[in-house]
Amino acid sequence: MLVKTEDLGFAYNRRNQVLDQLNIELPAGRIAGLLGANGTGKSTLMQILAGVLFPSRGNLEVVDHSPSARRPEFLRNIYFLPEETYLPNTTGDSYVRMFAPFYPNFDRQLFVDVLARLEVRHPLRLSDYSFGQKKKFQIAFAIATRAQLLIMDEPTNGLDIPSKEQFRQLLLETTGDEQGVIISTHQARDLEGVIDTVMLLDSQGLVVRTLNELNDCLSVGTYAEPPEDTLYKRQSVNQWQCITQHRDDCEADIDLELLFNAFHTNRTNFLKQI
Amino acid sequence: MINLQRSLLLFQVKYDLGHSRFSRNLALLLGFNLILSYMWFNYIDNDFAWIAICLNAAVTIGGEYLFFSDLKQKSSLVHSLMVPASITEKFTVEWLNSMLLLPFLALLPPALAYAAMNLAVFDGNVPHLTSAQVWLQLKWYWVVQPLLFFGAVYFRKFVFFKTWGSVILLGLVTFGVLMGMWHLVFEHAMFDPRIHFTDGQPVLPAWLLIIYFGFFWGLSFICYREVEAG
Structure with a gap:
């Protein structure tokens, strides 16, 4: 298991319990999308997995290590890309020269290739980059570390539309069977076609399912009138897009936005269905 | 390990x-010290005491900026x-x-300024610095370092002011408590809180120094281990 948690909890203080009794098992080879409303603790969970925050209770193992010990063997096997990027005032080349040696599997050619695909001008000083370019630079570095687990908090924030597509492609192409990725986002559509596992987080807990499991229980279809077993519906021109119980006649892939809204607005029935 | x-x-x-930030600070300090050297040689005694003040101010303010700056x-x-x-x-x-690199690097500007001013303006007539004088400044810095080092981890921001503010506050409270206890126990006897100095240096027993250094460095390590991003 790349990530294993048992009854994980986190509170900033007695009155502010953010996460409670989270149980996660994420094997290698998965690309998981962490979806949740604002303030449900997505970033907090990612920071705990990366070891920059300590859990208040529960057990946690990430790439066979306890993250809070912050051992080098752990840190070189994960890469955490926070929402708020930080790049020191230096050039891209010197950044790589300084930090790549800490990662034994760092692939310089891959780094250059990813930068080229994301259209980042490499020789510039990092402080001269725009927000989006900084994100792209860090995505390239993260992928090139070949770390076992990539934890990315809102990686598509600030990326232009072509870059979002490149990002999706890059993840699919470069994630090996021994690796895993956890991506959080507010924009579920950014992850469509990339993730194979969904982690749905709200104030009451976390639900982790593969898309295959969800496809076996749920269906997405377009209807003139919403069926009775609709978990969540969205109106478009003269029709309804609905997420319902599984139907053999519906072959459409799960729509992540509909899925999340079904979980968010109709939690009890949603959980019964899955 | x-x-x-x-x-x-x-x-x-x-x-x-x-290095770029540090070089910029060193250059600024050099300019500042050149002016001070000129003023000192011209108007005041040619003692090395002013360097002590400059060095310690520079290193403590600069040092707090450079210790654990990532935090x-x-x-x-x-x-x-x-x-x-x-x-x-x-x-x-x-x-x-x-402990090692920063104080030696920060000692350069005042020493260079002193020597340059002495040779260029006063034709070498001012006595040169002695190794004992330089050594004394380093010792002063090393005495202050554990406090600022701990302050840098504990406070993270505005370290210089928060650390010295805490030291002054704690010092006043301790002094008050000690004085109160002294009067309770010895009634009319005088309370003498002075530290005795020999050749300008405080006389402190070795065990007290070990406790002082060990306490603040140990505490700094524990705090650093517990640092979180929250």
Whole structure:
């Protein structure tokens, strides 16, 4: 298991319990999308997995290590890309020269290739980059570390539309069977076609399912009138897009936005269905 | 344990990222010290005491800025915590930097300014610095270092003011409590809180110094190990 948690909890203080009794098992080879409303603790969970925050209770193992010990063997096997990027005032080349040696599997050619695909001008000083370019630079570095687990908090924030597509492609192409990725986002559509596992987080807990499991229980279809077993519906021109119980006649892939809204607005029935 | 190769890499990162800021500070200090040297040689006694003041002010203010500078912002803190090196290695690099490299580098501007002013303006008529004078300044710095080092980890921001503010506050409270206890026990006897000095240096027993250094360095390490991004 790349990530294993048992009854994980986190509170900033007695009155502010953010996460409670989270149980996660994420094997290698998965690309998981962490979806949740604002303030449900997505970033907090990612920071705990990366070891920059300590859990208040529960057990946690990430790439066979306890993250809070912050051992080098752990840190070189994960890469955490926070929402708020930080790049020191230096050039891209010197950044790589300084930090790549800490990662034994760092692939310089891959780094250059990813930068080229994301259209980042490499020789510039990092402080001269725009927000989006900084994100792209860090995505390239993260992928090139070949770390076992990539934890990315809102990686598509600030990326232009072509870059979002490149990002999706890059993840699919470069994630090996021994690796895993956890991506959080507010924009579920950014992850469509990339993730194979969904982690749905709200104030009451976390639900982790593969898309295959969800496809076996749920269906997405377009209807003139919403069926009775609709978990969540969205109106478009003269029709309804609905997420319902599984139907053999519906072959459409799960729509992540509909899925999340079904979980968010109709939690009890949603959980019964899955 | 400490991996030497990783520690050297951390040193390289620290100086690759910090050298431009540090060089700029050194240049500023050099200019500042040149002016002070001229004023001192012209108007005041040619003692080395002013260098002590300049050096300690420069190193303590500059030092607090340079110790654990990654901890001051959340984004740089996360970046620093995620660098694949152990807590001990990161701490040791900061400690060595603050104990050995920083004071020697910061001693350069006042010493250079003193020598340059002496030779260029006063034709070498002012006595040259002695190694004992320089050594004394370093010792003063090393006495202050554990406090600021701990302050840098504990407070993270506005370290200089918060640390010295706390020291003054704690000192006043301790002094008040001690004085109160003294009067309770000895009634009319005089309370003498002075530290006795010999050749300008406080006379403190070795065990007290070991406790002082060990306490603040140990506490700094514990605080650093517990640093979180929240």
